[in-house]
Structures are given as structure tokens and as C-alpha cells.
Amino acid sequence: xxxIICACGHSNxxxxxxxxxxxxxxTEEEKQNKVVDMRYDGTAIRSKxxxxxxxxxxxxxFSSVKVGIxxxxxxxxxxxxxxxxxxxxxxxxxxxxxxxxxxxxxxxFGKIYYTLGLSxxxxxWWFQILVGMLAVSIIVAxxxxxxxxxxxxxxxxxxxxxxxxxxxxxxGEGQVTANAEETLxxxxxxxxxxxxxxxxxxxxxxxxxxxxxxxxxxxxxVGLIIFLGGVxxxxxxxxxxxxxxxxxxxxxxxxxGMDGYFIENKDFVLETHDNEAQGEQIKQGVNVVAKNFQTDxxxxxxxxxxxxxxxxxxxxxxxxxxRVNHPLKEDGFALYQMDYRLNExxxxxxxxxxxxxxxxxxxxxxxxxxxxxxxxxxNGSSVQILVYTPDFDGFENGEPQTKTSxxxxxxxxxxxxxxxxxxxxxxxxxxxxxxxxxxxxxxxRMKFAGAEMRDMSGITVRxxxxxxxxxxxxxxxxxxxVIGSYWNHRRLWLQIEPxxxxxxxxxxxxxxxxxxxxxxAVSAFAALxxxxxxxxxxxxxxxxTDGGINEKEGDNTL
Amino acid sequence: xxLIDISGNLLFVAFIAYLVATLLFGGSIKQANATGNNTGKWxxxxxxxxxxxxxxxxxxxxxxxxxxxxxPVSNMFEFTTAFGMFIVGAFILIYFIYRLTALGLxxxxxxxxxxxxxxxxxxxxxxxxxxxxxxxxxxxxxTAALGQSILxxxxxxxxxxxxxxxxxxxxxxxxxxxxxxxxxLVIVIGFVTVTSTFGAMDYESSYNYVDxxxxxxxxxxxxxxxxxxxxxEVVEEHGMSPLVEMPALIxxxxxxxxxxxxxxxxxxxxxxxxxxxxxxxxxxQPLVKRVNLQLLxxxxxxxxxIGFPVFSLGALIFAMIWAQIAWSRFWGWDPKxxxxxxxxxxxxxxxxxxxxxGWEGQKSAWLALIGFGIILFNLIAVNLxxxxxxxxx
Numbered sequence: 001x002x003x004i005i006c007a008c009g010h011s012n013x014x015x016x017x018x019x020x021x022x023x024x025x026x027t028e029e030e031k032q033n034k035v036v037d038m039r040y041d042g043t044a045i046r047s048k049x050x051x052x053x054x055x056x057x058x059x060x061x062f063s064s065v066k067v068g069i070x071x072x073x074x075x076x077x078x079x080x081x082x083x084x085x086x087x088x089x090x091x092x093x094x095x096x097x098x099x100x101x102x103x104x105x106x107x108x109f110g111k112i113y114y115t116l117g118l119s120x121x122x123x124x125w126w127f128q129i130l131v132g133m134l135a136v137s138i139i140v141a142x143x144x145x146x147x148x149x150x151x152x153x154x155x156x157x158x159x160x161x162x163x164x165x166x167x168x169x170x171x172g173e174g175q176v177t178a179n180a181e182e183t184l185x186x187x188x189x190x191x192x193x194x195x196x197x198x199x200x201x202x203x204x205x206x207x208x209x210x211x212x213x214x215x216x217x218x219x220x221x222v223g224l225i226i227f228l229g230g231v232x233x234x235x236x237x238x239x240x241x242x243x244x245x246x247x248x249x250x251x252x253x254x255x256x257g258m259d260g261y262f263i264e265n266k267d268f269v270l271e272t273h274d275n276e277a278q279g280e281q282i283k284q285g286v287n288v289v290a291k292n293f294q295t296d297x298x299x300x301x302x303x304x305x306x307x308x309x310x311x312x313x314x315x316x317x318x319x320x321x322x323r324v325n326h327p328l329k330e331d332g333f334a335l336y337q338m339d340y341r342l343n344e345x346x347x348x349x350x351x352x353x354x355x356x357x358x359x360x361x362x363x364x365x366x367x368x369x370x371x372x373x374x375x376x377x378x379n380g381s382s383v384q385i386l387v388y389t390p391d392f393d394g395f396e397n398g399e400p401q402t403k404t405s406x407x408x409x410x411x412x413x414x415x416x417x418x419x420x421x422x423x424x425x426x427x428x429x430x431x432x433x434x435x436x437x438x439x440x441x442x443x444x445r446m447k448f449a450g451a452e453m454r455d456m457s458g459i460t461v462r463x464x465x466x467x468x469x470x471x472x473x474x475x476x477x478x479x480x481x482v483i484g485s486y487w488n489h490r491r492l493w494l495q496i497e498p499x500x501x502x503x504x505x506x507x508x509x510x511x512x513x514x515x516x517x518x519x520x521a522v523s524a525f526a527a528l529x530x531x532x533x534x535x536x537x538x539x540x541x542x543x544x545t546d547g548g549i550n551e552k553e554g555d556n557t558l
Numbered sequence: 559x560x561l562i563d564i565s566g567n568l569l570f571v572a573f574i575a576y577l578v579a580t581l582l583f584g585g586s587i588k589q590a591n592a593t594g595n596n597t598g599k600w601x602x603x604x605x606x607x608x609x610x611x612x613x614x615x616x617x618x619x620x621x622x623x624x625x626x627x628x629x630p631v632s633n634m635f636e637f638t639t640a641f642g643m644f645i646v647g648a649f650i651l652i653y654f655i656y657r658l659t660a661l662g663l664x665x666x667x668x669x670x671x672x673x674x675x676x677x678x679x680x681x682x683x684x685x686x687x688x689x690x691x692x693x694x695x696x697x698x699x700x701t702a703a704l705g706q707s708i709l710x711x712x713x714x715x716x717x718x719x720x721x722x723x724x725x726x727x728x729x730x731x732x733x734x735x736x737x738x739x740x741x742x743l744v745i746v747i748g749f750v751t752v753t754s755t756f757g758a759m760d761y762e763s764s765y766n767y768v769d770x771x772x773x774x775x776x777x778x779x780x781x782x783x784x785x786x787x788x789x790x791e792v793v794e795e796h797g798m799s800p801l802v803e804m805p806a807l808i809x810x811x812x813x814x815x816x817x818x819x820x821x822x823x824x825x826x827x828x829x830x831x832x833x834x835x836x837x838x839x840x841x842x843q844p845l846v847k848r849v850n851l852q853l854l855x856x857x858x859x860x861x862x863x864i865g866f867p868v869f870s871l872g873a874l875i876f877a878m879i880w881a882q883i884a885w886s887r888f889w890g891w892d893p894k895x896x897x898x899x900x901x902x903x904x905x906x907x908x909x910x911x912x913x914x915x916g917w918e919g920q921k922s923a924w925l926a927l928i929g930f931g932i933i934l935f936n937l938i939a940v941n942l943x944x945x946x947x948x949x950x951x
Contacts, residue, residue, distance in 0.1 A: 039914070065914035069907050076903040083893040083940070090892075105770050106807060122891045242887075273685040289685050324688035325884045336886040460886045467882070474875050481870060485863040510863070513656070513856050536852065 008161065015049030018042025021157050023164025035534050036167040038507050043148035062133075062140035071134045078130060082121035085113050089120075135228045138221045146218040153211055158201035160493055165505035168493075169512075170519065172504035174529025180496040186526035187494055194518055196492070205494040214509060216484020223477025230469035241463035244338065246406075248346070248369070249454040252300070252311065257461045258333050262300040262314055268340055268455035269294040293337050294323045295457040299330060322459065332463050339458025345407045349449040350429075352383060352416055355442070361418060363449055368407040380419040383446070387413035392430055400428070416444045490515050492522070502529055561625040562683065568618040569639065573673060575611025576646065576666050579604050583662035587845050601659040605650070608662065612650060615643045626683045629696040633684060634941060637699065638676030641937065644707035645669045648861070652711050656857055660849045665714045671746045678753045694880035701872025702898070706933050708865030709905065713930030715858035716923030722846045722854075723920055726839055732920070733839070739927060740838040741827055748823025749815070756781050764793040770806040777811055784817045785810035812942065855919055858926050859912060866905050873898040897936040904929055 003011040010021035017030050018041065025031045025042075036042065047063035050056045061067055085106055093101040102110035102119060117124055165171065176183045184205050188198045191207035198207045234240040243257040247265040255261045271292040300314035320328045328335040347367050351360040362377030368390065375383045389402035392411035400411055411430040417423075421443055428436040429446050488511045495503045508515035512533070519531055559567075586600035619640065622630040630636040649665035686695075717739065724732045763779045767787030777787055786800030787810045804810040827838075834841055877898065878888035889895060908925045911917040917925065 065910055069910050069915070072903050072907045072910070076900050076907070079896050079903075080900055082891065083896050087891055089890075107805075290687055291685065293688050325692040325694075327883065327886070334886070338886065462886050464882075467888075470878075470888070474878075478867065478871060478875065481867045485867050511856070511860065513853070513860075 013044045015044030015046075016042065017044075018164060019161070020152065020155065023157075023160035025163060025167065030167075033167060035169050036164070038168070038509075040145055040149045041152040043152040045145055045148055047144045059140060059144070062137045063144040065141065068134075068137045068141055071130065071137055075127075075130050075134060078121065078127055081118060085110060085119060087119060087122065091119075131228070135225060138224055142218050142221040146215075146221075149214065153214060156206065156208075158199050158206040158493075159204040159495065160505075162495075162503060165493055165495070165503050168505035168507050169534055170504075170506035170515070170531050171534060172502070172523075172529050172531035174502055175500055176496070176502050176529070177527065180500070183502070183526055183528070184494065184496065187492075187522055187528070190522045190525040191492065194521065196490070203496040203498075205492075207492040207494075209490045210487045211489050213483050213487035214489045216480050216482070216487070218480070220477045220480025220484060223473045223475070223480055225473075226476060227470055227473030230466040230473055233466045233469065234464070239465045241333070241461060243461040245459050245461060246341075246456050247295070247297075247459055248344065248456045250346075251369070252314075254311075255333075255335075255461055257463070258331075259308070260302045260306075261317075261330075261333075262302070262311065263335070263459070264298040264300065265457055266296045266298060268342075268457045269296070270340065270342065270455075292323060293340060294321050295337055295340075295459065296321050297328070297335075299328065322457075327462075332465065334462045336460040336462065337457065338460040341456040341458070343453040344456050345410060345451055346454040347452040348410065349451065350383075350446040351449045352377060352381060352418070352444060353447045355445055360447075361444075366412075368410055380417075382417050384415040384417070384424070385412055386415050386426070412446075414446055416442070416446065418444055420444075488514070490518065492519070494528075504528060504531060506531070561621050565618050565621040565625060566681075568614045568621065569673075572611045572615035572618060572643075573670065575607050575614060576670050576673075579607040579611060579662065580666040580670070582607055583659050583666065584845065586659045587663060587848075604659065604662060605653060608646065608666065609650060612643070612646050615639075615646070619643060622683075628686055628690075629700065631699040631703065632686060632690055632695065633679070635676050635679040635681050637703065638679070638937065639673055640700070641703050641707060642669045642673035642676060644704050645672065645710050648704075648707040648711045648865075649714070651708075652857060652861055655860070656853060658849065658853060658857065660718055660846050661711075661714060661857070663845060664717055665711065667743075668710070668714060671743065671750070674750045675746060678750060678757075689884045692880065692884060694876065694883065698872060698876040698880050701868060701876055703872070705865050705867075705869025705872050706901075706937075708861050708868060709933065710865075710930050711861040712858040712865070712926040715854045715861065716926035718846050718849060719851060719854040719858065719923040720920065720927075721839055721842050722849055723851060723923075724839070726837060726843060733837075735924075736839045737837050740842075741823075744827045744830070744838070745819055745823035748821070748826055749819035751826070752781065752818045752822045753815070761796065763795045763797070765790040765795075766793055767791070768806065779811055779814065781814055781818050783810070784814045787811065851919070855922060858922060859918075862905060862908060862926070862929075866909065869905070870902060874902060893940050894936065897932070897940050901929070901932050901936060904932055 002014060004014060004016055004026050005011050006019035006022060006024055006026060008019060008022040008024065010019055012020050012026065017027050018025055018036060020043070023042070025033070025036060030036055030042070047060045051060055085102070088098055091098060091101055098119070099111075099114050102114035104110075106113065113119055121127055178186075180203055184200065184203065187205060187207070188200065191198050194209070196207035196209040198205065200206075241257040243255075245253070245256050245263075247253055247263055249265050249268055252262055252264040255263050269292065270290070271294075273289045273291045296319070298319050299317040301317050302308075302310065303313055303315055306313065317330065322328050322335055322337045324337050327337075345368055347365050349363055349365050351363050353360050361379070361381045364375040364377065364383055366372075366375075366385070371385055371388050373385060375385075377383065387400055389400045389411045390405055390407040390409075391403040392409045393401045393403040395401065400413065403409075409431060411428065414427050414429060415424045416427065417425075425442040425444055426437070426439045427442055427445060428438060430436075431448070435442075435445055488509055490508045491506060493503075493505045497503065506515060506519060516533075522528065523531065582600055582604035586598055586604050588600075619630060622636070631640050645665065646669045649661060649669070653659075653661060720732070720736050724730070724736050726733055726736075757780065761780055761782065763783055764776060765779070765783075765787055766774055766776050767790040769775050769788070776793065782797045783795075783800040784802070785808075786803040788804060788806035790800065790803065790810075792799075800810070804813065830838060830841075877895065881890065881895075882888040908922075908929060911925070912922055
């Protein structure tokens with residue numbers, strides 16, 4: 001593309017609006033404007049310059065702030081729809097029953113909500129594409145504007161053309177009484193005092209403060225992109241582990257997802273506040289408030305050369321009490337106290353008794369997690385467990401079925417052998433139910449003689465290697481947003497023409513209020529001519545007609 | 559007198575002080591209208607009383623903190639009261655930057671309404687559940703509330719801006735919506751009036767009902783029932799019987815509260831309209847006719863600029879750090895989390911619209927009001943209607 005040669009002789013890249021060197025307006029549009037658009041200091045913005053190839057079109061689409069804002073608003077509305085009903089991961093129903101759950105609990109609306117996939121909105125392809133487009137928009141828009149803005153601010157000249165000065169929002173013009181050099185010295189002194197950095201070039205002066213704040217938005221966008229990148233990285237295997245395990249008291253088991261580590265649950269503790277129920281608690285019928293959920297554990301590690309699954313020779317790593325808000329951290333993993341189940345059956349005791357005489361031939365104790373096949377009671381009596389279902393759920397084709405492997409509702413098919421019944425009698429025993437005798441009337445039965453309970457801790461195992469990256473993204477975002485919000489970029493141009501006329505112009509990207517305070521201070525100190533706010537003047541005229549500020553562009557700059 | 563009583567009294571003093579300061583700010587504006595001086599004697603007195611009120615409320619906050627042993631931001635009453643306090647704090651901060659007394663005339667009544675609203679919730683000290691037992695409770699909640707309060711000041715400036723700028727003499731959408739905002743404020747007064755009236759009478763009616771899981775439960779109404787719970791049966795009833803029975807999905811007790819608030823609020827609104835023979839916005843318009851629109855616009859924008867980073871830090875970053883520690887994941891799409899994200903996205907859109915599309919003045923003022931609406935929605939609706947991990951109250 002051809003360069004634009006300015007009247008001052010400087011050659012500007014195609015698309016430049018204000019000459020990089022002297023600031024003269026280069027386009028017809030800028031020449032018409034009373035106040036120039038200073039958002040990007042008049043540099044050539046790719047998206048505003050090229051619109052021919054398909055790449056230009058895509059680039060322009062994503063760099064458009066209008067598109068960016070639309071994406072934000074669409075994301076916002078979509079996210080809010082997802083809060084109308086609880087999302088699937090908060091619903092306590094199995095995957096197959098979920099549809100029915102929504103229809104049952106929330107009626108027709110629930111059914112529609114579920115059918116449209118809104119009950120799992122945040123992991124839907126379209127929501128993720130939306131966030132992805134937002135990310136692309138952030139990247140493209142930042143590159144599109146950030147780079148030219150940086151170049152332009154870095155190469156600023158002190159001396160600007162009169163046409164540039166007069167098109168700033170704040171302008172001033174007049175004669176000074178003192179001589180030129182003295183006025184410039186005074187201005188320089190005062191501005192330096194107010195922590196501006198002052199540059200001079202002959203009879204021109206540029207005082208500038210807080211330029212870095214212009215980069216704030218771009219810095220915070222970098223932070224956001226790093227953050228979103230970190231979130232994406234979690235999809236890569238190995239970066240992210242999320243498992244839950246149940247560990248019973250007294251049990252030592254391998255930690256799923258954390259190879260080579262074993263956890264022993266020594267004790268689960270549930271404490272409640274010993275306060276008396278008051279007001280609202282009585283109303284809701286809640287009189288206990290949980291105070292502490294805690295699992296005392298020992299963490300073990302396999303020696304380096306051990307075979308996987310070998311639980312012998314475990315090395316103790318540490319003892320720890322895992323509590324809510326106090327996860328155990330080890331080797332990049334964290335173990336959280338997430339759930340518990342009280343009083344799970346651990347062992348059951350049965351007496352083998354004669355039905356008529358009620359005389360016991362002996363007692364057997366069954367470890368429900370690891371039952372033996374044969375229990376020899378001595379004196380020629382023994383009991384065999386033919387079938388064990390930890391969580392009995394009825395019969396199917398005559399076979400007892402188990403729902404889960406957790407002993408919630410243990411049931412046994414026993415074969416009882418006694419000297420009187422050497423052939424053995426078969427009995428099906430379920431808690432709280434009379435025994436079934438499938439092969440005919442028995443002489444003996446198994447009588448329940450007590451159980452041993454224990455608690456169970458639900459532990460969540462997490463490894464999230466992306467956390468440091470997310471943290472860095474968050475920190476960069478905060479730095480960017482703080483410097484972009486709490487500082488502003490102020491500039492004052494001052495030139496004394498050979499005829500003794502003073503030309504003054506000022507620009508600030510936001511917070512005009514503070515800029516005017518600075519200007520008042522320096523004007524009073526150096527006896528500068530009065531300045532005027534060209535936009536305020538414009539509005540004062542408009543106010544009588546519509547009573548407000550109209551939509552306008554170019555007052556504020558990124 | 560125990561510490562908790564002192565705490566309650568300090569809150570009461572603060573409430574009265576804000577009330578007095580509101581009147582003084584009104585006086586200062588009348589005076590300013592006469593003399594043209596923006597911060598006359600009335601104005602100075604008003605800000606002094608405001609600061610006394612703020613210090614008193616800070617005293618409430620600290621004594622309650624000492625008494626309960628944790629930052630008093632753990633239930634609806636505590637959090638909402640603190641939110642009101644931070645709004646006053648944010649107002650004082652902005653006041654000392656811009657010295658605009660008109661701001662107090664709206665900021666203080668808003669804070670008063672919020673504190674009055676808060677005091678309708680149970681004030682008992684309740685012990686903390688395990689997930690809340692962390693110093694992150696203090697850090698996250700206070701920073702988030704502070705951010706929201708500073709953002710709220712932009713809505714205050716926006717409201718004043720619109721009160722002045724909107725032409726109330728001829729019908730327009732803006733006139734309608736501005737009056738709708740005023741109507742909402744009256745509804746809050748209605749809620750406070752009806753709740754505290756029946757509260758003072760110790761009104762109670764109790765029913766058994768069947769909830770959506772099919773279990774029978776008991777519920778106590780503190781307002782005369784308009785709507786009945788699903789398959790309700792009277793246990794003890796006073797005054798009136800429910801007019802309509804609601805399905806299990808709807809909490810008829812909360813709906814009754816909403817209905818009473820709307821009813822009483824609307825009656826109040828009509829009375830005001832009948833007595834003043836003007837719109838409420840028109841009653842306030844003369845008070846703000848001297849304010850500088852440019853300055854208000856600047857204040858609105860500035861408070862978003864100050865509040866946005868604080869909000870991002872408190873409601874998103876600190877929230878994520880705590881969620882990672884307590885719940886094992888930094889983000890779980892819990893309704894409160896989602897609405898914090900929505901608030902953040904909304905203000906991000908606000909800033910981009912302002913910077914790049916030049917949405918200033920009236921548009922910006924409306925956006926600020928909508929933003930405050932989202933903040934209130936997150937505070938009220940998300941806690942009370944949408945079920946989630948944050949439903950503590």
C-alpha cells in the first residue's frame with residue numbers, strides 16, 4: 001500500500017489518520033472534525049484500513065468492539081439462563097433418571113429445559129464456542145489496536161502542528177506577557193513538580209504523565225487470555241485429575257488417580273456446635289449446626305521399585321487431619337474432605353441355631369468387605385457363604401442381584417452343615433426379613449447376633465497443574481485492570497509561535513476533572529491564557545434542546 | 559449490657575444518623591439553590607453526621623465481630639447490613655473527591671433502605687458451618703461487598719443524572735422507567751413496613767404441607783397468608799386463610815411476602831401520588847436541578863472505574879481461591895458464582911460501551927442503574943429463590 005506523505009514531509013503508513021510526526025489530520029473525516037479521535041492517537045489500525053480479503057473480513061469481525069460487546073452480552077444472557085433451574089451436576093439422580101427428575105420436579109418447564117440441554121448449559125458445545133469467540137475477539141482486538149498505539153505513544157514528537165493542537169478537546173490560545181523562554185521554563189517547572197515528565201524541543205513543550213495506564217486494558221486482556229488458556233489446558237491428559245474415593249475407617253486403600261499412594265482412614269470425626277437452637281433454626285426444624293468434618297489419615301507411598309498394587313512395605317509419608325478448608329497437599333495433589341457416611345455396616349455376627357431348641361452351635365463373624373467362603377464352627381458344624389450381595393436389590397432369574405458393592409443391605413445365601421444335617425441346608429438371609437428356604441424346610445437357621453459399624457469418608461482427589469497458570473493470569477489481569485482504572489494518561493502540549501502567540505492543548509484518556517485541576521494550577525503559575533473545553537461548549541449549546549449529552553465518539557480512549 | 563446489645567444499639571444510632579443526614583443534605587441543596595454555594599453549612603453538617611453514623615455502624619460491625627468471633631458477613635442480615643455500611647463508606651469516599659451534596663440525598667436513602675431490608679431477616683448469631691470457617695470468609699466477602707458498594711455509587715449518580723436530565727413534562731419511555739425505579743424503591747418501603755408491623759404484633763400462622771419431594775413439613779408464616787403451600791393443612795391460623803393454594807414448586811410463604819410488599823408498596827405509592835399530585839420523580843427533580851450533569855456523569859464513570867477492580871478481586875479472584883480450598887474446585891457454576899460473573903461481564907460491557915461507543919450521559923446512567931439491579935438480584939433473588947451453595951439465609 002502506498003504511504004501517505006504529510007505536508008511536513010513525514011511518510012506515514014497507509015491508514016494513518018493523524019500524521020505520526022506533526023499530528024496534522026490526514027483524512028477528510030479528521031479534517032472535518034472539530035475534535036479529533038484520540039483513542040489510538042490517530043495511528044493506522046489494521047481493521048479500519050483493510051477490508052478486502054477473507055482474512056481481513058474475519059480480522060475485522062473479531063476486532064470490532066461492537067462484536068466484542070455483543071459476545072459479552074450473549075454470554076451474560078446464556079449464563080443467566082443456566083441458573084434458572086439447578087444444573088445437572090447438582091441434581092442427585094443417576095444419568096438415566098435425570099430427564100425424569102426435571103419433568104417430575106419442575107413440570108413441563110423442567111422437561112423443556114432438560115430437552116433443550118439447558119440443564120447442562122455450561123458444558124454445551126455452543127456455550128464453549130461462545131467463550132472461545134470471546135477469547136478470539138479479545139486477542140484480535142488487542143493486537144489490532146494495542147501494537148499501533150504502543151508504537152505511536154513511544155515515538156511521540158514534542159512539536160505538533162497547529163491543526164492538531166486546535167482539534168484537541170482542551171485548547172487555549174493567547175498572548176503571554178512574559179518572554180517565551182521564561183514561560184516555558186515556568187510551565188516545565190510546575191509540570192515537573194506535578195510529576196509530569198517534560199520534554200522540550202525549541203519553543204515547544206510536551207508534559208506527559210501516566211502513559212503506562214494506556215496499556216492497562218491490553219495487559220488485563222493478556223491476563224484473561226492466559227487464564228482462559230489455563231482452563232483449556234485442563235483438557236490435556238495429565239494436567240488435571242479429579243477423582244473421589246470412599247475410605248472406610250480402618251481401611252487402607254490405593255488413591256485413585258494418585259499412583260503409588262495409599263491412604264489409611266484412622267478415624268472420621270463429626271462435631272456439631274453445642275449451641276441451643278434459636279429463632280430461625282427452630283423455625284426450620286434444624287437444631288444442630290455442623291462444626292467440623294474431619295478425617296484423620298495416614299498417607300503412605302509405595303517404594304520406588306514396587307509392583308503396582310503391592311501393599312507390602314509401604315512407606316509412611318505423613319499423618320494428617322483432613323478438614324473442610326484444610327485439604328492435605330502432597331506432590332501436587334490435594335485431598336479434600338468432601339463427604340461422609342456414618343454407621344456403615346462393617347461386620348455382621350450370626351448364630352447358627354437349631355430352630356426348635358434355639359440352641360447355638362457357634363457364632364460366626366463376617367467381614368462384609370472381605371467375607372470368607374467357609375466358617376468352621378467346630379464340632380463338625382460349618383457355614384459356607386454361597387452367594388453374598390452387599391446391596392441386595394431383588395432376584396433376577398432366581399439369582400440375587402446387588403445394586404452396588406457397598407454393604408447397605410447385605411444378603412447371604414448360606415449353606416449350613418451340622419452333624420445332624422451333613423448334606424447341608426440352604427438359607428437366604430437378608431436383614432430384617434425372615435430367611436428364605438429355597439430347598440425346603442430347614443432344621444437350622446442363621447440368627448442375627450449383632451453388627452459392627454464404622455464411618456466412611458468421601459475424599460476428593462485433585463491435581464490441577466494449571467492452577468499456577470490461572471493464578472498468573474489472574475494477577476496479570478488485576479495489574480492491568482488496576483493501572484487502567486486507577487491511573488490516567490495526561491498530556492499537555494504548549495508551543496510559543498514566533499509572533500508570541502501561545503498555543504496550548506491537552507488530552508486525557510479519562511478523568512477530565514483531575515486534568516482540569518492540573519491545568520488550572522499550571523495556568524495560574526505560568527500566567528497562561530485561559531483554556532476551553534470544546535466538548536463542554538458544544539454540549540452547553542445542545543443541552544437546551546435535549547437536556548443531555550448525546551452519543552459521541554472519541555472523547556475517551558482505551 | 560452485653561456486647562451484642564451494644565452492637566445492636568450502635569446500628570440503631572447509625573440508622574438514625576443516616577436519616578438525619580439525609581434531611582440535612584436536603585437542606586443543603588435548598589440552601590445551595592438559594593446561595594449557589596454547593597457545600598454550605600448544611601452540607602458540612604450533613605457530611606459530619608454521615609461520618610458519625612458510619613463510625614457508629616463500624617462500631618456495630620466490630621463489636622459484633624468480637625462477639626461472634628467471625629466477620630459479621632455470614633448470613634443475610636449481617637451481609638446486607640454490611641453492604642449498606644459499605645455504600646455509605648463509598649459515598650463518603652466519592653464525596654471527598656467531588657464534594658457533591660446531591661449525591662448524599664440519594665446514596666443515604668438507598669443505604670437506609672438496604673439496612674432496613676436487612677433488619678427484616680433473623681438477627682441471631684448463628685455458628686458457622688465448616689465450609690465457612692476460614693479467614694477467606696473475611697477477605698472474600700468484605701472485598702466483594704466493597705466492590706459492589708462502589709459500583710452502587712455509580713447507580714446513585716445515574717439516578718440523580720436522570721432525575722435532572724429526563725424531561726418529565728411529556729410522556730416518554732425514559733419518564734416511565736424512571737418512575738418505575740422510584741416505584742421499586744417504594745415497594746422496598748412497603749416490604750419493610752408490612753414485615754415490621756406484623757413482626758411487632760408477633761404474628762404467626764402455621765401449616766403442614768407436602769414439599770416437592772413428597773415429604774410433609776411444617777411452615778410458619780409471619781405475615782397473614784395470601785398464598786397457601788402445596789396441600790396445606792392448618793395447624794394454627796390467625797386472621798385469614800390462604801386464598802389460593804400453590805403447587806409444590808412455589809414457596810407460597812415467600813410469594814405471600816412478595817404480594818404483601820407489592821400491595822402495601824402500591825398503596826403507599828398511590829397515596830404519595832394523590833397527596834403530591836405529581837410523579838415521585840417530579841418531587842425530586844427540583845432538588846437536583848442545579849447539579850452539573852457533566853460532573854455526575856464523571857462520578858458515575860469514576861465509581862465504576864474504582865469499583866470494578868475491587869469487585870473483580872473480591873467476587874471473582876478471591877472467590878476462586880477460596881472455592882479451590884473449600885470445595886476443591888475454583889469454579890463450579892453455582893448460581894451465586896454465575897451471577898457474580900454476570901455482574902462482572904455487565905460492567906465490562908459498560909466500560910467497553912463507554913470507551914468505544916461513546917455511551918455517556920443518559921445511556922451510561924441507565925446502564926449504571928441496570929448494573930445495580932443485577933447486584934441486588936444477586937443479593938436477594940439468588941439467595942432466596944435460586945437454590946445453591948450460597949443459600950445461607
